[in-house]
Amino acid sequence: MLPESRSKTMASQAMKIAALVSVGQHPLSRRERRADQDARAVELALSLSPELPSLIHVGSARNESLRAYLGMGLNNLKVLNADQDVDAVPALASYLGEQALDIVLTGVRAECGEGSGLLPYAVADQLGWPIVPRIVSVVSIAGGYAEVWQALPRGQRRALRVPLPFVASVDPAAEPARQSAFGPAQRGSIDSRPCAAEPDQARANWQQHPAKPRPKRLAVAKGGTAAERMKAATAKPQGQGGQVITEGTDREKAEAILARLVAEGVVR
């Protein structure tokens, strides 16, 4: 939705942007892949600054699916080496705090594991930065402030102004990520460094199961006589049939439609 030209004009200023990336999972085959929302965050980061954004991952540097991010045209990915079950937040916060960044972008929810979407909030809280959830684009950056657009339901957008530096999560409605190219993905380097991450104590005694299908809620007819309840349960739901306008000139009919559209608030 962001005019292409506008994001390009901002490219004059060099911004220090980091994108936090995770390992995703294909929803059907469950194969590891780049996470879709994280890839959109990388895409947004690439459009914001002429300087390449830095990519940060907490986990294992040996994971090959991380290379898909490098295939988007980046040279380097930083991995904070840690086990599967560590709490990534303190490690990330202390690393990001040292880096003098302007913007940190993340996805809304991870595709594997707990996927709670709390990580951006926790990281922002530890850094003491503001967090803007579900942005689709950064419209302008000037005077230490950024204007961002946030996704709302039904395709609507809201403009917000935040001071730099800030953390933002990128909505699935943002520009889709570019394809990952194989050659650059193999050439890019993955730097790993150790980090002092603690095991996640809170999650230690949780159990993980494959998702159980949730029961669908049935509409239960209550009250009335037995015959009415029986009818409500078995009858084909008939649209009560709204108002039908047959008579009148075309103009009157058009007026009736327009009045309804105005009453519903879709025509202003």
Added chain:
Amino acid sequence: MSLRIRRNPRLERIRRNRLHPEYESLMAARVSAIGPTGLRRINPHQTGFVMVQGRKRLNRLNPDGVGFAGAGQPGRVQAKEKPLHRVADPLGYVAAVLDLPGGRLSSHDRDVLGLAQQLAQAKDEPHAVLAIALGDVRETDLGGAGADRVIQLNQLHNEPLTGYCPELKRAILNATEQHYQPAFWLFPDSIDGGADLGSRWAVQLGERAAVQAWQVSKETTVCRGGSQLTDWHRPTPRVLLLAPECGAPVEELRHEALPLELTLPEPVSVTIEDLGPVSVDPSQIALSEAEFILAAGNGVRNWDQFHQVATVLGATEGASRVAVDDGYMPRHRQVGASGTWVSAWVYLAVGISGAIQHLQGIGQCETVIAINLDAGCDMVRRADLTVIADSEAVFAELLNLMNERQTGIAPQGVTVHEGEARHVA
């Protein structure tokens, strides 16, 4: 006259017992009437007897038996007021922070309030459900949805709580926490603001919130993990972000919805500033997300005019499969079973007959308006407002009307309608 059903248990007992000495005499009092043509007539209002719940029962053994004297008016069902549930002196609270999109309770809000009631009742000491409604509240029946107590604010130190203001809202939650220490904090995990505010609040409390929680009891919670592929079973935390349909909404009882006192927090400095909504080009919005769709079918001939109307009304374009197959519209604009399932607020269907494959796709639309030549087609049955007219002629008039609105020469008719509409809304 009272609508209470007056019963005579003694006569009822006799009537049920054919061996009772008085049975014959009681039944003999009613002879079936013989109509003028010689046919036996039964007065349906006098057959059977009325059970305790007010339901009518027929006695098959005595089909022409009449009701008891003074048995009341069977079949007259009173619109009963639901019983009121009171929590006189709550020892604790379960807080539910509501989204209230557009100022009204969403179904997600009702589910959250329903679950809050379940949790409050599972507690050993009496707990009250505290609904926190921030911003413009147009809902009048919070009690009917399950709120025992309400904190309702639309501004904080002259800062309105409409738009995006999570920091102000968090300050209010903070004040609530200090005064009332709710046992649980429940939020709808929704894009309407609940997920954002709940995450902020969980981080501030230092609590590991349960996100996308869909099965919650006092002790354990089941949450959906990433990509909806895993379930996490865990102890129930204090802060819960609840999935839709996490609990059954309150239906049988009314609740008091008493306002609670809250000492307002100190003014907070706001870092994120809301610059207001952005006007979005409707033709760019994905069909599944669109709020207002103008859809064309086989009954549209003038496609230039159709695109013009969509632009003028500010609608997202949609199409039936026939219009797409004929090449007038791109495939990603097709609505229906083999196209996109839409959830528009208003769906204006022009020249679409309403085949089942198409109606499936618009099942979630709130208001459907149809323009069609055929008053008997299925779309007319689905629509809330139908205009039987030629699509091209109505389009031409719509263009004229919109033109007049924009240039300011509004004719009488439209202004009157508008006034009424606003009055209603």
